[in-house]
Amino acid sequence: xxxxxxxxxxxxxxxxxxxxxxxxxxxxxxxxxxxxxxxxxxxxxxxxxxxxxxxxxxxxxxxxxxxxxxxxxxxxxxxxxxxxxxxxxxxxxxxxxxxxxxxxxxxxxxxxxxxxxxxxxxxxxxxxxxxxxxxxxxxxxxxxxxxxxxxxxxxxxxxxxxxxxxxxxxxxxxxxxxxx
Amino acid sequence: xxxxxxxxxxxxxxxxxxxxxxxxxxxxxxxxxxxxxxxxxxxxxxxxxxxxxxxxxxxxxxxxxxxxxxxxxxxxxxxxxxxxxxxxxxxxxxxxxxxxxxxxxxxxxxxxxxxxxxxxxxxxxxxxxxxxxxxxxxxxxxxxxxxxxxxxxxxxxxxxxxxxxxxxxxxxxxxxxxxxxxxxxxxxxxxxxxxxxxxxxxxxxxxxxxxxxxxxxxxxxxxxxxxxxxxxxxxxxxxxxxx
Numbered sequence: 001x002x003x004x005x006x007x008x009x010x011x012x013x014x015x016x017x018x019x020x021x022x023x024x025x026x027x028x029x030x031x032x033x034x035x036x037x038x039x040x041x042x043x044x045x046x047x048x049x050x051x052x053x054x055x056x057x058x059x060x061x062x063x064x065x066x067x068x069x070x071x072x073x074x075x076x077x078x079x080x081x082x083x084x085x086x087x088x089x090x091x092x093x094x095x096x097x098x099x100x101x102x103x104x105x106x107x108x109x110x111x112x113x114x115x116x117x118x119x120x121x122x123x124x125x126x127x128x129x130x131x132x133x134x135x136x137x138x139x140x141x142x143x144x145x146x147x148x149x150x151x152x153x154x155x156x157x158x159x160x161x162x163x164x165x166x167x168x169x170x171x172x173x174x175x176x177x178x179x180x
Numbered sequence: 181x182x183x184x185x186x187x188x189x190x191x192x193x194x195x196x197x198x199x200x201x202x203x204x205x206x207x208x209x210x211x212x213x214x215x216x217x218x219x220x221x222x223x224x225x226x227x228x229x230x231x232x233x234x235x236x237x238x239x240x241x242x243x244x245x246x247x248x249x250x251x252x253x254x255x256x257x258x259x260x261x262x263x264x265x266x267x268x269x270x271x272x273x274x275x276x277x278x279x280x281x282x283x284x285x286x287x288x289x290x291x292x293x294x295x296x297x298x299x300x301x302x303x304x305x306x307x308x309x310x311x312x313x314x315x316x317x318x319x320x321x322x323x324x325x326x327x328x329x330x331x332x333x334x335x336x337x338x339x340x341x342x343x344x345x346x347x348x349x350x351x352x353x354x355x356x357x358x359x360x361x362x363x364x365x366x367x368x369x370x371x372x373x374x375x376x377x378x379x380x381x382x383x384x385x386x387x388x389x390x391x392x393x394x395x396x397x398x399x400x401x402x403x404x405x406x407x408x409x410x411x412x413x414x415x416x417x418x419x420x421x422x423x
Binding site for chain 1: 282286287288289290291292295296298301302304305306308309310311312315316318319320
């Protein structure tokens with residue numbers, strides 16, 4: 001057993017579809033290689049409920065669309081040495097940001113009244129308030145590495161993570177692009 | 181605008197591009213010489229077979245002894261010219277231009293019918309644009325779906341005017357033109373009438389094929405399905421100019 005401390009990684013999804021996390025799971029057998037060097041300390045994929053005080057690498061999927069997203073992004077920035085925007089929603093705003101062309105009230109009406117047949121109502125309890133405009137993560141906090149793609153392929157995620165683990169600066173443009 | 185036909189007795193000049201000694205006909209432009217010699221020059225408005233526009237500014241190069249940058253598509257070669265096409269300064273400007281294009285309108289690549297076949301998208305990747313530093317303008321632009329075969333999405337238009345030029349110079353219909361200024365600038369059909377009501381459009385589809393992005397596409401295409409074919413252009417252009 002290696003005694004070297006593992007690199008700690010935390011992930012979260014903000015306003016995204018979880019596709020980037022699914023793509024991460026598509027690393028398949030490489031996940032075993034990954035966990036030999038990396039410990040996932042906080043993520044929708046593990047049980048931990050609290051983000052540790054200090055994390056080496058933070059990975060954010062999704063754009064900043066609500067107060068909760070904003071709070072999470074700020075907390076990740078505060079506690080992670082290196083912050084990665086994973087996927088087009090985090091990098092560009094992508095599909096969630098398409099609601100920026102409409103008034104928030106119209107968006108609510110469309111989602112919770114016009115298309116609802118039973119008890120149309122706008123949820124107010126236990127849901128975070130939506131923000132306008134929807135922003136990419138770097139629109140609110142400093143981001144160190146950008147991995148575009150919708151979603152970035154498992155190969156692209158692997159290329160970026162293995163470069164980081166090896167202590168090098170990754171070049172995501174060599175392996176992925178907007179909309180990939 | 182017909183291109184000047186090459187004269188029979190054109191002289192040859194020698195010049196240096198990226199530390200390579202090259203020779204070229206004196207009536208050639210820098211971008212033509214670079215492309216012949218496989219020196220990559222990014223461009224979104226230039227297209228072999230259409231007149232020179234010089235609008236996108238992505239093909240800017242440095243010429244020794246000149247402080248200002250020049251567009252390779254609209255600059256003729258000259259004897260003894262020393263050109264650099266890929267300096268840090270140029271790369272910085274190119275990245276910024278591409279980012280400005282993404283920030284101005286709404287290029288949501290993931291849901292675009294041209295996803296994977298878009299010149300703006302692949303140029304962003306090649307120029308090292310992995311995010312846009314500037315805030316997005318977030319202003320919606322109209323979509324014209326009135327034509328039975330084609331669709332125009334102003335959100336994805338970069339105003340390269342390839343559609344305007346191919347329609348005028350190759351098809352000879354001049355359905356397309358440009359109106360407005362700044363961020364209100366847009367391509368129009370006839371006198372800003374819906375495309376489907378155009379009396380001049382021949383529905384040939386050349387504008388769709390030369391459009392570098394998902395601004396002009398075929399109706400009925402879904403995300404990533406719009407593949408364009410520009411092979412017809414140099415052939416038709418040669419025949420046009422031979423007339």
